[in-house]
Amino acid sequence: xxxxxxxxxxxxxxxxxxLIAALxxxxxxxxxxxxxxxxxxxMTATTDLAALAxxxxxxxxxxxxxxxxxxxxxxxxxxxxFLLKLQHADLLIVVGLELEIGWLPPLITQSTNPKIxxxxxxxxxxxxxxxxxxxxxxxxxxxxxxVHPLGNPHYWLDPENGLRIAKGIQNKLSxxxxxxxxxxxxxYDNFEQRIKQADEKWLAEMxxxxxxxxxxxxxxxxxxxxxxxxxxxxxxxxxxxxxxSPQHTVELIGxxxxxxxxxxxxxxxxxxxxxxAVARDTGAKVVVLMPSVGGEKETIDYFKLxxxxxxxxxxxxxxxx
Amino acid sequence: MKRLFxxxxxxxxxxxxxxxxxxxxxxxxEKKEPEETRINALEEQVRALAEQVALLRGELKALRDAKSxxxxxxxxxxxVSSHVExxxxxxxxxxxxxxxxxxxxxxxxxxxxxGATSNAKLLNPDISLIGDFIxxxxxxxxxxxxxxxxHESEVGxxxxxxxxxxxxxxxxxxxxxxxxxxxxxxxxALPAGxxxxxxxxxxxxxxxxxxxxxxxxxxxxxxVTNNLVGGEDGIDDxxxxxxxxxxxxxxxxxxxxxxxxxGDSSDVFTANRRQDVSAVGHLRIYRDLGESTNIDLxxxxxxxxxxxxxxxxxxxxNFLTNLYGADATLRWKPLRRAIYHSFLFRTELFxxxxxxxxxxxxxxxxxxxxxxxxxxxxxxxxxRWTVGGRFDRSGRAxxxxxxxxxxSSILTYWPSExxxxxxxxxxGHLWDVLNDRFTNANEFLFQFLFVMxxxxxxxx
Numbered sequence: 052x053x054x055x056x057x058x059x060x061x062x063x064x065x066x067x068x069x070l071i072a073a074l075x076x077x078x079x080x081x082x083x084x085x086x087x088x089x090x091x092x093x094m095t096a097t098t099d100l101a102a103l104a105x106x107x108x109x110x111x112x113x114x115x116x117x118x119x120x121x122x123x124x125x126x127x128x129x130x131x132x133f134l135l136k137l138q139h140a141d142l143l144i145v146v147g148l149e150l151e152i153g154w155l156p157p158l159i160t161q162s163t164n165p166k167i168x169x170x171x172x173x174x175x176x177x178x179x180x181x182x183x184x185x186x187x188x189x190x191x192x193x194x195x196x197x198v199h200p201l202g203n204p205h206y207w208l209d210p211e212n213g214l215r216i217a218k219g220i221q222n223k224l225s226x227x228x229x230x231x232x233x234x235x236x237x238x239y240d241n242f243e244q245r246i247k248q249a250d251e252k253w254l255a256e257m258x259x260x261x262x263x264x265x266x267x268x269x270x271x272x273x274x275x276x277x278x279x280x281x282x283x284x285x286x287x288x289x290x291x292x293x294x295x296s297p298q299h300t301v302e303l304i305g306x307x308x309x310x311x312x313x314x315x316x317x318x319x320x321x322x323x324x325x326x327x328a329v330a331r332d333t334g335a336k337v338v339v340l341m342p343s344v345g346g347e348k349e350t351i352d353y354f355k356l357x358x359x360x361x362x363x364x365x366x367x368x369x370x371x372x
Numbered sequence: 373m374k375r376l377f378x379x380x381x382x383x384x385x386x387x388x389x390x391x392x393x394x395x396x397x398x399x400x401x402e403k404k405e406p407e408e409t410r411i412n413a414l415e416e417q418v419r420a421l422a423e424q425v426a427l428l429r430g431e432l433k434a435l436r437d438a439k440s441x442x443x444x445x446x447x448x449x450x451x452v453s454s455h456v457e458x459x460x461x462x463x464x465x466x467x468x469x470x471x472x473x474x475x476x477x478x479x480x481x482x483x484x485x486x487g488a489t490s491n492a493k494l495l496n497p498d499i500s501l502i503g504d505f506i507x508x509x510x511x512x513x514x515x516x517x518x519x520x521x522x523h524e525s526e527v528g529x530x531x532x533x534x535x536x537x538x539x540x541x542x543x544x545x546x547x548x549x550x551x552x553x554x555x556x557x558x559x560x561a562l563p564a565g566x567x568x569x570x571x572x573x574x575x576x577x578x579x580x581x582x583x584x585x586x587x588x589x590x591x592x593x594x595x596v597t598n599n600l601v602g603g604e605d606g607i608d609d610x611x612x613x614x615x616x617x618x619x620x621x622x623x624x625x626x627x628x629x630x631x632x633x634x635g636d637s638s639d640v641f642t643a644n645r646r647q648d649v650s651a652v653g654h655l656r657i658y659r660d661l662g663e664s665t666n667i668d669l670x671x672x673x674x675x676x677x678x679x680x681x682x683x684x685x686x687x688x689x690n691f692l693t694n695l696y697g698a699d700a701t702l703r704w705k706p707l708r709r710a711i712y713h714s715f716l717f718r719t720e721l722f723x724x725x726x727x728x729x730x731x732x733x734x735x736x737x738x739x740x741x742x743x744x745x746x747x748x749x750x751x752x753x754x755x756r757w758t759v760g761g762r763f764d765r766s767g768r769a770x771x772x773x774x775x776x777x778x779x780s781s782i783l784t785y786w787p788s789e790x791x792x793x794x795x796x797x798x799x800g801h802l803w804d805v806l807n808d809r810f811t812n813a814n815e816f817l818f819q820f821l822f823v824m825x826x827x828x829x830x831x832x
Binding site for chain 1: 532535536538558560561562565566567616617623625627656658659660663666668703705707708709710711712755756788789790826828829830832
């Protein structure tokens with residue numbers, strides 16, 4: 052009551068202007084916690100981009116990903132705890148192609164960090180450096196499900212794209228820290244050398260399975276399949292983002308039987324009920340592949356991600372010869 | 373006058389003669405040779421550039437042909453992955469020896485944030501429409517709604533304005549009129565971590581007040597919203613909002629928001645004079661309890677003038693409404709199965725202190741202290757089904773001794789991310805003003821929601 056009386060007798064407008072001024076003053080006197088100047092703070096949308104940034108940035112950067120490796124990157128909760136991390140980021144690396152449209156824009160806007168706003172120097176869209184597949188060419192409607200009008204955003208699952216993105220990150224880091232440009236160049240060169248060697252090994256390992264037909268749950272693997280010469284002939288989802296329907300499942304079983312498909316690749320965040328049912332009917336094997344670094348404890352970096360997926364695929368192919 | 377006209381004609385003739393006498397031709401002939409040489413040189417350059425473009429196009433096409441694949445069939449809009457016949461292993465795709473640069477094709481490709489675009493739409497905002505069709509059956513004599521209605525069609529337009537700001541506008545088309553639900557610009561590049569919003573917006577008063585109809589976990593709004601916080605539109609006004617993250621212990625998130633509005637929000641606040649602005653303050657406290665679980669707490673305060681003193685012998689400026697709110701939300705969403713299972717429990721408490729006269733015709737000045745709350749829980753059973761329930765209890769702002777009570781059970785089905793079908797059974801024990809007694813309401817509501825276009829995500 053006393054408060055109400057006081058407010059009643061006061062000039063309301065001037066009081067609230069004073070309140071806002073006080074808040075501004077409070078803000079000015081409480082700057083964000085100081086953070087190390089020596090390391091660039093990088094936030095990434097996914098763990099794969101974090102792994103690539105770490106490869107190039109080495110100990111000159113601190114990298115953290117918003118999404119976890121075992122999380123569906125389409126559906127990440129825009130939790131306020133991410134805001135605190137984004138607030139202090141020098142660089143934000145995103146997958147782009149609307150993969151994060153459901154959660155990243157509000158985080159960027161609310162981060163109060165001008166450096167990482169869209170178009171700012173600290174905003175880095177990795178898709179601009181990668182080769183993108185499945186760019187729709189016809190009329191795009193939601194009748195096709197949750198299509199990405201700018202192309203398939205799961206492009207990091209191709210070592211060549213990984214290298215391209217790493218090059219882009221190297222350029223960006225060199226631009227932000229010119230004094231460390233030689234360091235980033237050396238890190239990139241080292242990464243390039245290792246990824247080429249690894250890719251030769253991976254291609255050799257997958258060579259016996261070239262042209263093998265597989266079914267995947269979601270359209271997460273076009274770049275991977277193209278690089279390793281696999282043939283994705285169907286999907287557990289009837290359309291991207293649409294849960295499996297009984298009719299589609301029956302059609303898929305028919306397709307797999309007709310084409311002799313024996314492997315169903317599933318991302319770790321999808322339910323195995325339908326893939327297992329299809330596998331039972333077709334004699335196929337369900338294999339859970341990791342689309343992202345950190346999806347399993349073994350997949351600690353970009354190299355281990357491909358090691359893991361290729362090993363799992365080989366096991367599945369060998370088991371269904 | 374005649375002399376002036378003659379003089380004017382003479383001057384014109386002199387100018388014409390002078391112009392004819394100018395040695396234009398010889399001058400042109402003098403300049404012709406260097407100009408022709410320059411044009412020839414430019415033509416040569418254009419030819420050379422055209423050849424280079426053709427060469428580059430050819431190389432690009434060759435590269436694309438080597439990598440790209442044809443659609444599996446004409447009826448497939450999207451390309452499926454590469455098709456390689458068994459035993460015909462293509463040449464291994466070697467990683468280019470030279471350091472890869474951003475792909476020209478990708479750079480040239482139109483890319484804007486948050487929506488499908490073509491060059492023609494390059495600078496257009498993301499545009500969406502959300503249709504909200506509601507049907508009601510059953511008995512409710514207190515606040516009956518129509519049997520079938522396109523309750524709302526919300527058009528959203530969202531865009532980045534410039535390097536310093538973005539704007540969001542949500543225009544709601546109802547069956548009886550149009551309303552700018554929200555339309556504000558957000559300044560994202562302010563110093564000291566400040567976030568400034570200017571325009572018409574839903575006030576940061578609790579949780580449910582900030583949520584658009586289509587994003588609610590129920591079809592209607594809680595009783596307490598209708599009784600104490602302005603009904604469906606809630607505190608939604610033109611004003612200025614300033615917020616900032618506040619210093620907090622480790623792993624905690626504190627955010628403070630101060631807002632000042634014109635003072636016209638449904639029937640909650642009414643500005644009788646220009647200086648009768650309303651104000652809203654909100655403190656948000658958030659913490660992750662684990663990877664999958666988090667808790668979100670809030671405290672809100674709002675004040676503004678009301679209409680109780682208008683037309684009386686009292687000074688209308690002395691009639692204020694003070695609102696206090698507290699909210700708590702517990703969320704659980706396992707990351708590996710986020711699209712299949714989640715749980716949310718939320719409760720909001722509201723206190724209203726409304727200055728008014730003891731009787732409509734006069735009486736004495738008094739402050740009605742009313743209290744209301746709602747609690748709701750929802751559980752995602754699988755990818756398509758969600759079940760939920762809500763408990764309501766609220767006094768009335770103008771007569772706190774009259775307390776309405778209700779509960780609802782809700783079932784939601786999601787054919788896809790872009791459509792939603794929901795059913796809600798609603799029971800209400802509501803005060804009947806006309807008959808001076810409580811009466812029961814039993815209703816079944818159903819709702820169809822559909823989304824067109826790119827509707828940007830709402831804040832968490």
